[in-house]
């Protein structure tokens with residue numbers, strides 16, 4: 001009961017504004033790592049409630065795009081606007097979930113401890129945890145079906161449970177834009193199905209989900225929109241219209257797509 005009420009509030013909070021105010025607009029985004037051109041003038045715009053897949057071969061710049069939107073890598077040029085305001089550095093409205101291999105899973109922290117970290121970015125580390133903080137953490141754990149597992153160490157969880165713990169941290173943070181780096185990689189069929197349901201629920205609540213994704217076949221049912229890129233942007237639009245066999249073939253020419 002409490003959960004569904006909060007979900008509605010969250011939906012309201014994200015979507016009560018006019019479309020141009022809750023749209024993410026990336027324009028001419030270019031990112032270099034020293035001499036390497038990782039992204040070349042990427043432009044797209046989307047609104048909350050959408051699930052956007054980033055598709056492209058290895059080294060195409062998918063992770064870089066997620067990190068650039070999250071404010072974790074500097075841009076060479078271009079703008080990122082969120083709800084009409086330019087985003088210049090990390091903000092709590094954006095949550096980035098790294099690729100599994102980039103996480104130190106042996107780090108000693110419980111599920112609850114990880115989720116509580118989502119509140120610190122908001123409250124500042126010096127502030128005492130308030131009743132509202134505890135409630136937000138409880139809600140995040142509950143909505144990601146992690147209440148039972150909250151006292152377990154992160155390293156003791158399955159891959160799917162670990163993904164959910166990171167998502168719960170983002171929910172506790174009250175992030176509206178979830179930037180997920182290959183969230184389905186390494187999950188078995190059941191864990192993938194559960195994650196797909198959760199992403200559906202989170203987007204339905206009004207969150208914007210942007211995720212790099214390797215499996216072309218499942219992209220049609222998991223996502224609403226797709227950005228196909230290979231350093232440059234090759235296409236952006238609704239997934240069913242945009243992700244054609246012809247485009248996939250051209251994009252992955254010389255490299256086998258994970259289909």
Ligand SMILES: Nc1ncnc2c1ncn2[C@@H]1O[C@H](COP(=O)(O)OP(=O)(O)OP(=O)(O)O)[C@@H](O)[C@H]1O
Nearest residue numbers: 033036037038056057058059060061062063064065
């Ligand atoms: N920290 C870094 N320093 C230098 N070059 C980097 C760095 N990170 C990424 N690159 C380069 O930037 C380009 C884009 O890499 P990125 O990781 O964004 O691609 P990706 O599409 O996520 O690849 P994958 O599918 O293999 O994860 C590649 O040429 C990569 O080698």
